[in-house]
Amino acid sequence: MTTIADRQVQDSGHSAPTTHAKLAQWVEEVAALTKPDRVYWVDGSQEENDRLTAQLVEAGTLIKLNEEKFPGSFAAFSDPSDVARVEEQTYICSVNERDAGFTNNWMEPNEMKAKLNGLFDGAMRGRTMYVIPFIMGHLDAEDPKFGVEITDSEYVVASMRIMARIGTDVLRKLEEKQSFFVPALHSVGAPLEAGQADVPWPCNPEKWIVHFPEERSIVSYGSGYGGNALLGKKCFALRIASVVARDEGWLAEHMLILKLTSPEGKDYHVAAAFPSACGKTNLALLDPTIEGWKVETLGDDIAWMRVGANGELRAVNPEAGLFGVAPGTGWSTNPNAMRAIEKGNSVFTNVALTDDGGVWWEGMTDETPAHLTDWLGNDWTPESDRPAAHPNSRFCTPIAQIDMLSDEYNDPQGVKIDAILFGGRRKTTVPLVTQARSWTSGVFMGSTLSSETTAAAAGQVGLVRRDPMAMLPFIGYDAGDYLNHWDSIRSHLAEDQLPQIFLVNWFRRTSEGGFAWPGFGENSRVLKWAIERLEGKADAVDTPIGFVPAAGSLDIKGLDLSEDEVAEATHVDVDEWCAELPGIEEWFARFGDSLPASLRTELDELTARLGR
Numbered sequence: 001m002t003t004i005a006d007r008q009v010q011d012s013g014h015s016a017p018t019t020h021a022k023l024a025q026w027v028e029e030v031a032a033l034t035k036p037d038r039v040y041w042v043d044g045s046q047e048e049n050d051r052l053t054a055q056l057v058e059a060g061t062l063i064k065l066n067e068e069k070f071p072g073s074f075a076a077f078s079d080p081s082d083v084a085r086v087e088e089q090t091y092i093c094s095v096n097e098r099d100a101g102f103t104n105n106w107m108e109p110n111e112m113k114a115k116l117n118g119l120f121d122g123a124m125r126g127r128t129m130y131v132i133p134f135i136m137g138h139l140d141a142e143d144p145k146f147g148v149e150i151t152d153s154e155y156v157v158a159s160m161r162i163m164a165r166i167g168t169d170v171l172r173k174l175e176e177k178q179s180f181f182v183p184a185l186h187s188v189g190a191p192l193e194a195g196q197a198d199v200p201w202p203c204n205p206e207k208w209i210v211h212f213p214e215e216r217s218i219v220s221y222g223s224g225y226g227g228n229a230l231l232g233k234k235c236f237a238l239r240i241a242s243v244v245a246r247d248e249g250w251l252a253e254h255m256l257i258l259k260l261t262s263p264e265g266k267d268y269h270v271a272a273a274f275p276s277a278c279g280k281t282n283l284a285l286l287d288p289t290i291e292g293w294k295v296e297t298l299g300d301d302i303a304w305m306r307v308g309a310n311g312e313l314r315a316v317n318p319e320a321g322l323f324g325v326a327p328g329t330g331w332s333t334n335p336n337a338m339r340a341i342e343k344g345n346s347v348f349t350n351v352a353l354t355d356d357g358g359v360w361w362e363g364m365t366d367e368t369p370a371h372l373t374d375w376l377g378n379d380w381t382p383e384s385d386r387p388a389a390h391p392n393s394r395f396c397t398p399i400a401q402i403d404m405l406s407d408e409y410n411d412p413q414g415v416k417i418d419a420i421l422f423g424g425r426r427k428t429t430v431p432l433v434t435q436a437r438s439w440t441s442g443v444f445m446g447s448t449l450s451s452e453t454t455a456a457a458a459g460q461v462g463l464v465r466r467d468p469m470a471m472l473p474f475i476g477y478d479a480g481d482y483l484n485h486w487d488s489i490r491s492h493l494a495e496d497q498l499p500q501i502f503l504v505n506w507f508r509r510t511s512e513g514g515f516a517w518p519g520f521g522e523n524s525r526v527l528k529w530a531i532e533r534l535e536g537k538a539d540a541v542d543t544p545i546g547f548v549p550a551a552g553s554l555d556i557k558g559l560d561l562s563e564d565e566v567a568e569a570t571h572v573d574v575d576e577w578c579a580e581l582p583g584i585e586e587w588f589a590r591f592g593d594s595l596p597a598s599l600r601t602e603l604d605e606l607t608a609r610l611g612r
């Protein structure tokens with residue numbers, strides 16, 4: 001039998017894969033446990049990617065798309081059971097149960113490790129074990145945040161290469177100071193016995209997505225789906241990073257970042273938190289419909305925000321790619337995303353295939369193709385009663401392909417945030433836009449944010465649930481401590497640098513059932529109002545929940561919407577809000593002692609303003 005070191009020499013060409021002692025040791029241990037046929041150190045090169053994707057095409061996991069239409073791009077089709085994040089199987093294994101809080105599943109760390117050791121024993125048999133050095137954020141950040149993902153999935157390697165900075169440069173930087181890295185272990189949990197044929201999408205019916213917050217480590221078993229398997233994203237950059245951020249005095253948030261330039265040439269930066277599949281990628285790539293206003297993208301999913309030298313909140317996007325919801329992303333709704341996708345170098349998952357080797361999903365074009373192969377591999381026509389693409393189908397595309405990417409994306413210092421939006425998907429109650437009266441009142445809006453569940457997570461769709469700061473599935477510690485942390489950030493920010501906080505809802509319905517607001521590019525009008533509020537220019541009505549646009553203050557020039565319809569989108573219905581109060585009381589009760597007193601006060605004051 002060859003030793004692990006021999007296998008590394010044989011398969012990667014590196015005579016000494018790493019001089020990082022801890023990393024070498026961890027890789028050795030994992031290989032001894034999981035018993036792969038080969039260990040391969042990922043260098044991140046184009047040549048390597050070509051080789052791995054060719055291998056995946058050979059295996060039937062990837063389909064090479066029409067080179068002219070989608071250069072260097074592939075489609076993958078998952079096992080029909082492995083299409084979304086599995087929140088029921090996601091665990092925060094802190095030493096004390098209390099520290100995981102009521103929003104997380106918890107198991108005692110040693111008990112979990114014993115279970116995982118059993119599952120990982122021989123889990124990579126017959127497969128290659130890939131070692132992917134990666135970094136979330138910039139290589140030249142003041143305090144770079146490294147991770148290393150070990151995986152037995154080539155699909156994960158190809159996707160991680162898009163989503164994060166990976167490979168040899170990262171490894172060398174990691175070695176320089178023998179820096180700390182987050183060990184992130186992933187297996188699809190489908191070992192191959194000698195002679196056993198592989199399937200296109202190996203996975204295991206049993207899934208575990210596990211975080212050890214004190215150790216800052218991640219173990220993921222059984223799933224190949226992005227949110228469960230690309231461990232730099234939700235697992236590291238949100239769950240583990242939120243814990244690091246608490247300890248180091250910053251915020252790791254589920255937020256897009258955009259830059260807005262007014263007709264006068266003044267720049268503003270906005271961060272916005274919406275739950276999964278509630279509009280982050282679309283807002284980040286927004287094409288403004290109002291004259292003179294310009295939007296540039298910095299990030300579409302995750303913001304790491306620190307307090308800057310002048311007491312300002314500064315945000316960076318730690319990712320390098322988009323992992324966007326495909327359905328609803330189209331030429332009329334999100335042309336900027338479409339242009340980025342068309343440049344190629346993308347991996348699509350669970351979309352439909354056109355007959356000429358392209359991809360399609362609901363909402364991509366105004367016209368529906370006459371024939372498609374749906375995500376399950378069946379013939380599909382417009383008469384079919386099922387969607388052609390899975391509702392949580394995704395495109396995975398390098399962020400650098402966005403034409404409107406801001407230069408500031410490359411600045412490790414990040415950008416100063418002027419406004420924070422919290423938003424959800426609510427048919428009723430929540431108006432188009434509401435400005436918070438104060439930072440604390442804004443934190444209250446975030447803490448009570450509610451949204452209907454979507455296809456991004458397994459389970460029923462359309463149920464209203466509380467989703468604090470759109471972080472419900474991603475807070476890596478006690479939710480009350482998390483709100484206290486938000487509350488405490490206030491004291492580090494300078495009074496004149498405080499971002500203004502807004503609550504938005506693009507998904508309110510009219511009495512006829514349609515969307516009350518056209519959304520997408522038209523959301524630029526809401527951004528304009530928010531900026532004019534910062535500048536003290538736009539008028540607002542003081543309502544029990546906060547400031548909403550006064551009649552005429554929202555720019556609706558050129559929009560096919562009457563003042564009455566705008567009023568329907570923006571009005572605050574006191575009865576609806578009174579009906580909302582018991583749910584908020586119930587929600588806050590779940591925090592027990594860890595609810596910040598300031599938020600309790602906010603709720604009492606809201607209740608009083610509503611006349612209850």
Ligand SMILES: Nc1nc2c(ncn2[C@@H]2O[C@H](COP(=O)(O)OP(=O)(O)O)[C@@H](O)[C@H]2O)c(=O)[nH]1
Pocket residue numbers: 274275276277278279280281282283300324325327328329333506507515518519520523
């Ligand atoms: N009606 C409406 N739908 C939207 C809007 N923005 C996004 N969506 C839809 O919401 C879904 C998720 O959007 P996306 O931006 O990918 O959400 P993310 O997961 O938060 O990044 C897609 O189907 C979009 O078409 C909007 O302003 N109005």
Ligand SMILES: C=C(OP(=O)(O)O)C(=O)O
Pocket residue numbers: 084085226227228234275276277278280301323324325456457
């Ligand atoms: C990446 C995901 O989230 P989002 O829908 O926020 O992009 C996910 O849910 O796996």
Ligand SMILES: [Mn+2]
Pocket residue numbers: 277280281300301323324325
């Ligand atoms: Mn998104």
